[in-house]
Amino acid sequence: xxxxxxxxxxxxxxxxxxxxxxxxxxxxxxxxxxxxxxxxxxxxxxxxxxxxxxxxxxxxxxxxxxxxxxxxxxxxxxxxxxxxxxxxxxxxxxxxxxxxxxxxxxxxxxxxxxxxxxxxxxxxxxxxxxxxxxxxxxxxxxxxxxxxx
Numbered sequence: 676x677x678x679x680x681x682x683x684x685x686x687x688x689x690x691x692x693x694x695x696x697x698x699x700x701x702x703x704x705x706x707x708x709x710x711x712x713x714x715x716x717x718x719x720x721x722x723x724x725x726x727x728x729x730x731x732x733x734x735x736x737x738x739x740x741x742x743x744x745x746x747x748x749x750x751x752x753x754x755x756x757x758x759x760x761x762x763x764x765x766x767x768x769x770x771x772x773x774x775x776x777x778x779x780x781x782x783x784x785x786x787x788x789x790x791x792x793x794x795x796x797x798x799x800x801x802x803x804x805x806x807x808x809x810x811x812x813x814x815x816x817x818x819x820x821x822x823x824x
Contacts, residue, residue, distance in 0.1 A: 684787030690765035692732035714788035720744025733808035744768030
C-alpha cells in the first residue's frame with residue numbers, strides 16, 4: 676500500500692486521471708491520485724503550449740503539479756509494424772515526473788520521498804493557467820530542480 680511505501684521512504688507518482696474533472700471532492704476523487712501522503716505526487720497534464728488539455732483531471736488540493744501529457748511521442752506496445760506514436764493523458768505526464776525523481780534521487784541518495792517531493796514541487800514553473808488547478812500552480816521544470824540548493 677502507499678502507506679507502507681511511505682514508511683519505507685519510497686516515492687509514488689500517480690496520474691490524476693483523464694475525465695476533465697476536479698478530483699478534490701469526495702464524490703469526484705480519483706485514486707490513487709486523491710490520497711494524501713507525504714510520498715505521493717499526483718500529476719496532471721499540460722500541452723506543448725502550457726495550456727490545459729480538456730481531458731486532464733485537476734485539483735487545487737489533490738493534484739501536486741503538471742507535466743507534459745498531450746501529444747507525447749513514445750513507444751506503443753503491441754502496435755506492429757509501427758511501434759511509435761502519439762499518446763495523450765496524465766499517464767503520459769507521469770514518466771516525466773518519475774524520471775525527474777529518479778535523477779534527483781541518483782544525485783541525493785539519502786533523500787527519502789518527502790524531500791524528493793518537496794524539491795520537485797519547488798522546482799516548477801508557475802503558470803497562471805494552473806493557478807486554481809494544482810497545489811504548486813506549476814509545471815515540472817527539471818532544470819530548476821537540478822540546480823535547486
